[in-house]
Amino acid sequence: MESTAGSAHGTSSCRTAVKTPATLPQLTQQHLPDILYRIGDLADKLNTECYLVGGYIRDILMKRSSQDIDIMVIGDPVAFARNVEKELNGRNFVIFERFRTARLEVTDQHDGPILLEIVGARKESYNPDSRKPITEIGTLEDDLSRRDFTINALALSLNAGTRNRIVDLFSGLDDLRAGKLATPLEPEKTFSDDPLRMMRAARFASQLGFRIDPKTHGAMRAMHERITIVSKERVSHEFLKIMASPKPSIGLAILFETGLLKEILPELTAMAGIEQVDGLGHKDTLLHTFQVVDKLSEKSDKLWLRIAALLHDIAKPVTKRFHKSSGWTFHGHEVVGTKLAGRIFRHMRWPLDRLAFVKKMVRLHHRPIPLSGSEITDSAVRRLMFEAGEDLDDLMMLCRADVTSKNPRKVRQIMNNFNRVEAKIAEVAEKDLLAKWRPPINGREIMEELGLTEGRTVGIIKKKMESAIIEGSVAYDREAALNYVRQLWKEMLDERTPS
Known part of the structure; x- marks a missing residue:
């Protein structure tokens, strides 16, 4: 990612290390499932050009596991897929006529069941107000040029005469070595055709630790409003993948810097910045939130706990008040935050069966802190245990992640207090059997x-x-x-x- 100069939310200097090997391996038969070579032999028998394409090649070269196997043929993909089904005992055959695509499942002797998507080489055009493509039969170059990024615009031949040869028309291998995200065509063209690719750029940066090249990053800033033509479901799908990545703040910061976050979740962008009154300022709540999400993600891969971390201070902008005697306050932001969380869930089309958990985390995320005083009473601990229920461990994990002070002494003191609270919880639970987490009658x-x-x-x-x-x-x-x-x-x- 190319961060804007002086941005408090830029993460390019602390992004995760690029995991691409310095020297990419030469792909041989040992790298791929045997069934793919049998498909290549079948393609030779049918006099058809046949390629492995897309993210599967990228992931093999990066030594990452991958489940998405796309095969592209020059010719009729449905007829070819029917032959694969017949000759290789395929099953669960599905046709997508509009996209000239067939999907089926085959079994590899070493890798077990494999889901294949077989497509025909195609070129695409778009109406300005839609991301749904108008497809036509195309060449290999047409097909690779319509891909989102150069690292995904690679093809590997499965035909015997050129087997394992990588077709790289847009310097994708160089970009893979450099850990760079760039588009095969002009980025304005790529993002105008399908604005969701801007979200995918943030997602790949977050998943892979890659940077976005300046030209591509600039196009995202210039075109961020175009994301509004994409369905909420598709946007949400990419956003949740960013949240599930090893270091979500990389993708979140890209969304913020390019303006995409303002279009997707304006409640989050409202948290950015520091307001000064009488020389007193509060911390940048958005930067703090990104730090909390990352700290939590180091400890837990629970997606909805990470979402709770993202939303735990969501109401601070609307509850912010300045008092000459006490400075900045955010009274009631936990309660107001639960209401905003519900609104965001519905706006983002997130599953409502996860909302109660997120609301609970937002509502209770400050509750353990007052317990860490000089004397922790049994009744206060019982009340917390009752309210948190079976989610108490998740709540305590969130509370620990919420400590982002730059003062090491203060951090040690707060963490020691949390240790005392957890020890008291264990003591009370053992004493009165509250480990069942529910009242004795309902x-x-x-x-x-x-x-x-x-x-x-x-x-x-x-x-x-x-x-x-x-x-x-x-x-x-x-x-x-x-x-x-x-x-x-x-x-x-x-x-x-x-x-």
């Missing part, structure tokens, strides 16, 4: 015991019962909890009875 059992129907009264009784257990006035025991709700219900009825 709302349904309260209704059955008291003969009530679902409603506000049951919720009040359940809440009071939980609080009594947390405070230690009622034992963590089923019978003790039932006795408490019976007595509470009797008192509530007595209060309603006129004297």
Whole structure:
């Protein structure tokens, strides 16, 4: 990535090391599944040019595992795929007529089941307001030139006479050695045709640790608004891949610097920058958030925990206040943040069954900090355990990642406090069996015991019962909890009875 000069969010200086070997291996038969050579032999029998294309070649050269195997033929891909199905015992055959593509599964004697996509060489054209291509039969050069980046515009011949020869028309091998992302054609043309490729640039940079060459990066800045013609589902798919990468901040910073992030998630870009009043400024919340996401990603590959880290301070811009006596405050940003998280989930078309977890992490991410005072009470720890439930370990991991101070002494003190909190959690859990993470009776059992129907009264009784257990006035025991709700219900009825 080429960072803009002086950008607080630029990560080009700290990007992960390029993992491409200094000398790319010479591909031989040992690098590829045997079934691909059998397909090459079949292509010779049918007098058809046949190539392995795209990311699979890139990943083999980088010594990375890959599942996507694309085969391109000069000719009719569907007819060729039918022959592969017949001769090599293929199954699950699917045709995509519009794109002249067939998909099927074959079995390799060493690698097991392999999913193949067989395409015909094609050229594409686009309407300005759509990323859906108009396809025509094309040449090998047409097909490689329509690819997103030069490192993906490689073809490897499977025919016997030229077997294992790499066709590299756009210096993709040089870019692979250099760890550089560049487009085969002018980047404005490549991104105008399919704006999602700008997201893919950020994603590949984040996944591979590659930099984006200046010309390509400049085109992304100039064309970022064009991402709005792409469906939310496709944008979200690429965004989540960035979040799942080894160091998400690389891709996130590219999105921010190019303006793409403003189009995708304006709530995030609102976090950028430092506002000064009376000489007092708050830290750059976006930079802090990127650091938190990276720190968490070093410890966990849980995607939705990483999303929680991304959104944990999302409401700071709207809750920010300056007071002459106390400086900057962000009161209530945890609660407001849960509401913004819901809005972002719906906007990004993220699965709503993950929203409750993310909301919980956002709402509770400051809760363990006050517990680390001089005395940690059992009741405070119980309340945290009840509210976090089975996600307590994830919450503590997020809280540790949230410590981004540049003061080593302060960091050590906070981490020691977290250690004390975790030790107290273990002590309380062992003492009163709260490791089950749930109250001894639930709302349904309260209704059955008291003969009530679902409603506000049951919720009040359940809440009071939980609080009594947390405070230690009622034992963590089923019978003790039932006795408490019976007595509470009797008192509530007595209060309603006129004297």
